[in-house]
Amino acid sequence: MIALRDVSFGYAGTERPALSRVNLDFLPGEFSLVCGATGSGKSTLLRILNGLAPHFTGGSLSGSLVIDGIDVTGSKPHELAAQVGFVNQQPESSFVSDTVKQELVYGMEQLGFNRDKMSDSLKQVAELLDIEELLDRPLSWLSGGQQQRVAIASALAAGQKILLLDEPTSALDPEAAAEIVGVLKSLAHEHGITVILVEHRIERVIELVDSVVIVANDGLVTKGGYEQFENYHLVPPVIGLSTELSWNPVTVSVSAAKANWERGPQQWKQLVNENLSKTVAMEVNDLSVSYDGLDAVSKVSFEVHAGEVVALMGKNGSGKSSVLWAIQGGGKRSSGSVKTQFGDPKSLSADERLCVLTLVPQKAADLLFLNSLADELSESDKFAQLTDSGTSKIFESLTGRLDPKIHPRDLSAGQQLALVLALQLVKGAGILLLDEPTRGLDYAAKRSLAKQIRALRKEGKSVLVASHDVEFVALVADRVLELESGKMISDKLTTVALGIGSSHPTQISQITGQPGLLTLSQVEKVQK
Amino acid sequence: MAKRFTASTASPLTWWLFAVTMAIVAGVSQNAMIQILICAAALFAILIFREEAPWSRSVKFYLFLAGFVVIARVLFRIVFNIQNPEDTTAIDLPGFSINLGFGPPVELFGAVGIQALTGGATDGLRLAAIILSIGMASSLANPRALLKSTPSALYEIASAISVAINLAPQMISSLQRVQKARSLRGRSKGLGSMAGTVIPVLEDAIDSSLSLAASMDSRGFGRRGSLSKPLVLGARLSSLMAVGALSVGSFALLVGQTQTLGWVLIAIGIVSSFASIRINSKSQIRTRFEPMKLQFFDALILSLSALLLIAAILGWFA
Numbered sequence: 001m002i003a004l005r006d007v008s009f010g011y012a013g014t015e016r017p018a019l020s021r022v023n024l025d026f027l028p029g030e031f032s033l034v035c036g037a038t039g040s041g042k043s044t045l046l047r048i049l050n051g052l053a054p055h056f057t058g059g060s061l062s063g064s065l066v067i068d069g070i071d072v073t074g075s076k077p078h079e080l081a082a083q084v085g086f087v088n089q090q091p092e093s094s095f096v097s098d099t100v101k102q103e104l105v106y107g108m109e110q111l112g113f114n115r116d117k118m119s120d121s122l123k124q125v126a127e128l129l130d131i132e133e134l135l136d137r138p139l140s141w142l143s144g145g146q147q148q149r150v151a152i153a154s155a156l157a158a159g160q161k162i163l164l165l166d167e168p169t170s171a172l173d174p175e176a177a178a179e180i181v182g183v184l185k186s187l188a189h190e191h192g193i194t195v196i197l198v199e200h201r202i203e204r205v206i207e208l209v210d211s212v213v214i215v216a217n218d219g220l221v222t223k224g225g226y227e228q229f230e231n232y233h234l235v236p237p238v239i240g241l242s243t244e245l246s247w248n249p250v251t252v253s254v255s256a257a258k259a260n261w262e263r264g265p266q267q268w269k270q271l272v273n274e275n276l277s278k279t280v281a282m283e284v285n286d287l288s289v290s291y292d293g294l295d296a297v298s299k300v301s302f303e304v305h306a307g308e309v310v311a312l313m314g315k316n317g318s319g320k321s322s323v324l325w326a327i328q329g330g331g332k333r334s335s336g337s338v339k340t341q342f343g344d345p346k347s348l349s350a351d352e353r354l355c356v357l358t359l360v361p362q363k364a365a366d367l368l369f370l371n372s373l374a375d376e377l378s379e380s381d382k383f384a385q386l387t388d389s390g391t392s393k394i395f396e397s398l399t400g401r402l403d404p405k406i407h408p409r410d411l412s413a414g415q416q417l418a419l420v421l422a423l424q425l426v427k428g429a430g431i432l433l434l435d436e437p438t439r440g441l442d443y444a445a446k447r448s449l450a451k452q453i454r455a456l457r458k459e460g461k462s463v464l465v466a467s468h469d470v471e472f473v474a475l476v477a478d479r480v481l482e483l484e485s486g487k488m489i490s491d492k493l494t495t496v497a498l499g500i501g502s503s504h505p506t507q508i509s510q511i512t513g514q515p516g517l518l519t520l521s522q523v524e525k526v527q528k
Numbered sequence: 529m530a531k532r533f534t535a536s537t538a539s540p541l542t543w544w545l546f547a548v549t550m551a552i553v554a555g556v557s558q559n560a561m562i563q564i565l566i567c568a569a570a571l572f573a574i575l576i577f578r579e580e581a582p583w584s585r586s587v588k589f590y591l592f593l594a595g596f597v598v599i600a601r602v603l604f605r606i607v608f609n610i611q612n613p614e615d616t617t618a619i620d621l622p623g624f625s626i627n628l629g630f631g632p633p634v635e636l637f638g639a640v641g642i643q644a645l646t647g648g649a650t651d652g653l654r655l656a657a658i659i660l661s662i663g664m665a666s667s668l669a670n671p672r673a674l675l676k677s678t679p680s681a682l683y684e685i686a687s688a689i690s691v692a693i694n695l696a697p698q699m700i701s702s703l704q705r706v707q708k709a710r711s712l713r714g715r716s717k718g719l720g721s722m723a724g725t726v727i728p729v730l731e732d733a734i735d736s737s738l739s740l741a742a743s744m745d746s747r748g749f750g751r752r753g754s755l756s757k758p759l760v761l762g763a764r765l766s767s768l769m770a771v772g773a774l775s776v777g778s779f780a781l782l783v784g785q786t787q788t789l790g791w792v793l794i795a796i797g798i799v800s801s802f803a804s805i806r807i808n809s810k811s812q813i814r815t816r817f818e819p820m821k822l823q824f825f826d827a828l829i830l831s832l833s834a835l836l837l838i839a840a841i842l843g844w845f846a
Contacts, residue, residue, distance in 0.1 A: 050746055055745075056738065056741070078750045081747055082748070084746075088739060093736050095672070095743075096744055105817040109814055110748030110814055112751075112814060119817075155746075158748075331708075353714065354714045360712075361708075361709045363709065365728065367709055367713055369725075369727055423713065427714075
């Protein structure tokens with residue numbers, strides 16, 4: 001269906017090619033996963049397949065691209081629109097219309113379909129993605145999962161046989177993500193559509209895909225099966241477990257791993273429940289937030305102890321961000337109070353708040369504004385009236401030394417996050433609020449963030465982290481609070497909340513079925 | 529009135545045409561009353577027809593800009609005061625004269641005349657009226673719907689316009705997000721904060737406009753059938769001519785000294801834009817699922833625009 005021959009791609013001004021001499025073939029009806037570290041050429045690879053690279057991204061392309069037997073090298077995206085459908089990371093930013101129906105026919109209008117054909121295809125594609133009852137709704141009313149379905153439907157409405165998706169589940173909660181991945185699989189296997197997907201969270205798709213393409217940082221690309229993961233470090237827990245215990249061949253599915261686990265006696269250690277400090281760092285009482293009369297958060301109360309990491313989980317739109325901003329004081333708060341050592345943050349000035357607590361928003365890079373790492377660090381020292389470059393000490397303890405001349409926007413997402421953490425913690429805030437910190441991070445970056453959070457915890461800082469990343473929460477949190485439509489529905493220890501028998505067990509809990517066994521680090525390695 | 533008219537009752541194209549007409553009237557007119565009327569009409573339209581949408585939040589910024597322009601114009605006249613003996617003095621300020629070391633000394637302040645003040649205010653109001661007219665269109669017209677109704681004949685230009693038009697509303701929504709985020713760093717004042725706000729906002733706005741343009745292109749926007757080489761050349765030449773004539777023409781009108789030339793150029797511009805669209809639409813393959821119908825409301829606004837334009841050409845607003 002698709003053949004890439006000797007394709008190389010480089011961006012202007014960089015020496016290292018994003019992709020070098022790539023040779024790939026995709027069959028009709030193949031469901032393929034493209035993975036690689038953040039900043040590797042995986043999104044570029046996807047964009048080459050429909051002409052967005054180089055036509056929208058800049059850069060230079062060599063080699064040839066053949067789709068359906070026709071050489072289409074150098075074609076523009078609109079010239080490939082009848083064959084290839086493309087779905088962006090954030091569907092809401094790519095919608096062109098107001099209602100679902102208009103959005104679905106948009107592509108067909110551009111391709112010159114007549115009205116009868118449009119209404120036939122509209123019906124078919126709506127049925128295929130199960131969005132028939134949404135057709136007359138405004139796009140802005142849809143949930144994240146529904147938006148993603150509409151985006152997929154409109155990419156396929158004109159009968160495209162190839163579907164490209166760039167991290168379609170990154171903004172979705174686990175349930176919605178699983179649904180979308182299921183839809184993609186049936187599109188490939190039942191309807192013969194070639195589905196190529198770039199995804200960070202390999203565990204969400206790995207069991208369903210037919211093939212895996214790995215894009216390395218040096219631009220080399222390999223395609224094959226799961227065996228590729230054997231020497232690969234950016235892997236989900238199930239594959240990690242498989243390599244730790246030297247299972248051969250590599251196990252990617254939870255059910256296969258379960259069978260393997262049961263076969264041999266395995267060693268693992270209980271999580272040590274470190275003694276929690278009795279000091280309450282923060283007390284949230286009856287916190288409510290409403291926007292235009294609609295309750296986003298209603299009467300949420302909880303405590304966070306000194307040196308405790310608490311996770312705030314819940315679906316998209318359940319009020320996690322609203323809770324964080326309301327606690328911090330910069331966001332809206334309709335009623336309720338927050339008690340800290342220095343009083344309610346709402347009654348403090350923005351400057352004073354930084355001595356008590358600090359919030360790192362979803363897009364951490366919004367807080368960076370100077371032209372080099374060194375400038376950011378020294379401005380921060382000046383602001384906090386430090387003379388001993390305290391900010392860079394914190395930064396280095398989080399992420400190690402980096403070239404001070406580097407522009408903050410050239411740092412990786414993980415390094416940016418560490419920098420923002422350092423800048424925000426320099427005034428000695430004891431409470432840290434994090435909003436979805438793992439969005440856009442690969443496994444290595446997530447593990448290093450988890451390490452940073454554990455280190456802060458050890459210093460006695462309290463952390464409240466909003467996330468729907470189950471595996472990440474299992475790595476960092478002591479306790480899990482769950483929100484549903486703005487109400488708190490549970491407050492449990494992490495081992496209970498994410499353990500076997502809970503509604504969101506981690507992969508390791510699912511495989512081992514052992515209460516109290518949540519993460520890979522608890523399992524003892526087996527030597528080959 | 530059985531159904532309330534709102535911004536989306538009319539096509540976005542209608543709003544923009546209306547806004548451009550109002551801006552032309554404001555540009556041609558030397559009369560402060562007319563400028564004030566236009567400002568009022570634009571604000572009135574925004575208040576009456578506005579819907580809750582991301583792009584409708586830009587009003588405040590346009591209003592601020594308009595107010596700033598008027599005040600700046602009047603202040604300029606007071607500070608860099610050119611003495612006119614025939615003018616009646618309104619405010620008598622002590623005058624300064626600064627010798628820069630080269631050229632004649634610069635005269636500052638002094639007795640400010642009524643004519644100087646009203647002249648400054650009228651100049652400022654003219655710009656304010658133009659700004660508010662554009663503000664009206666951009667807060668009433670859904671930028672994406674506008675993009676959808678752009679003829680694909682204008683593809684090359686339309687892609688660029690799509691990025692540009694979406695930039696303003698996008699920038700405002702990113703601005704709100706970045707300001708909120710920036711408040712977390714506890715330092716919202718000072719020059720550094722300007723750069724700190726502008727960079728992420730611009731980056732965001734451009735990214736998202738590009739991503740919209742990329743998404744449209746991926747779905748076939750800009751596709752057309754084949755045209756013979758001379759026709760392609762003709763189409764390009766006529767669109768170039770249209771853009772050139774229209775911009776030089778409106779400039780001439782705004783400057784106000786070469787009125788006839790301005791109108792002639794605008795006429796040429798209009799004719800060549802029609803020619804360009806005509807040639808290009810020979811290769812048009814786009815179809816419509818629900819054809820756009822000219823609503824009564826559109827017709828109303830468009831005829832009002834036409835009347836205003838005719839009146840402006842006849843010089844009624846001078």
